Amino acid sequence: MRTRGSTAPHLWRPYTQMKTAMPPLEVVRTHGARLVLADGRELVDGIASWWTAVHGYNHPHIARAVAAQVETMPHVMFGGLTHAPAERLARRLADLLPGDLDHVFFTDSGSVAVEVALKMAAQLWLNRGETGRSRVLAFRGGYHGDTMGAMSVCDPEDGMHRRFGGYLPSQVFCDLPRTRADIAALDAALDRHRRELAAVIVEPLVQGAGGMRMHPPEVLATIARLARRHGLPLILDEIFTGFGRTGTMFACAQADVVPDILCLSKALTGGTMALAATIATAEVFDGFWSDDPGAALMHGPTFMANPLACAAANASLDLFAGEPRLDQARAIAACLADGLEPLRALPGIADVRTLGAIGAVQFEAPPDLTVLKARFLERGVWVRPFGDIVYLTPALTIDRGDLDHLLDAVASVLREGVPPGA
Structure with a gap:
């Protein structure tokens, strides 16, 4: 096997150059x-398993819900059949979301939720008898799957x-x-391509995997206003x-914006299993x-x-309803x-950004990520920087001691200085 130092040579790992990567941690x-x-x-997990474990790991309420569901019905096809966990979850999501976002199409990953959203938008025009609208306006810096x-x-x-x-x-x-120049350019692009566009897509407030780039609500409101002006689904x-x-x-x-289509996944099940939704x-x-x-x-x-996934998601929504998650998110933000x-004052640091339970430190140039990750591990934290970004997205339930430990680890590593990447 040609897998460096691996105890599981048959596994092909995500976002990994298998020839040069160090063995993963078990x-x-x-x-x-x-x-x-x-x-x-x-x-201490600083990224909550790619932002999914919002209630922390092993929350007993979610575990009990999944255990009860597996005893009754782990799975049944959804074509021509239905079941109470899905119906309840769809109703609860519709009640939580703004406006009339109340038609829920379930999928099994975020990427597929986006695929369905794009497909919905394109077919909406076809169903209206209008052909040629096969393109989407998106934004630089974005990531969608x-x-x-x-x-x-x-x-x-x-x-x-x-x-x-x-x-x-x-x-x-x-x-x-x-x-103003960006707004004018967006307006002009929407007008120039008006006969070929099916929709506009954007990550609201934060472009996540594209670099934790943040923008104020006014930017999102402008996108929504221009999409509406040009008659395009958002x-x-x-x-x-x-x-x-x-x-x-x-x-x-x-931003007080109600989109035409909204995609959810990641934290939907509280970090327990795959589930996503495209909501129209x-x-x-x-149409x-x-x-x-x-x-x-x-x-x-x-x-x-x-x-099973719907049971986990319903239990996760119970926790949002019964425990102070949004207050916890705001406390983490502070x-x-x-x-x-x-850390903004350190040499080589270009920017520091925070919003809610998201924090990012951006380098002026990409650092040596291998060295950076190793130094975080030495300090007992799991932080997975990418590109020129070190970011934290901890569980909303993280206790103050673990959060302080994360922040101290990031600060101490960056104050030591990190060699540039290759």
């Missing part, structure tokens, strides 16, 4: 905001999928409208920002309501609306700002 147990390794070490359609609306130049440029559908890209990708991460249950609330307004749904079978949305992941802002 986790044997989780609790709270901590990972327990096979060698006995405990790491790793499947083909989702890759096509990621940043085409600096994103991780730029090598696929000649293979992906051709989309229209603009800068986020931060300035798709909001809240896969990262949803469920309290920005300090409100959903980021779009901070009544107007979008009505598929027809006597014509060909007007139906022809999509159906095998494990869509998996009862701690992140206090702990990270002083």
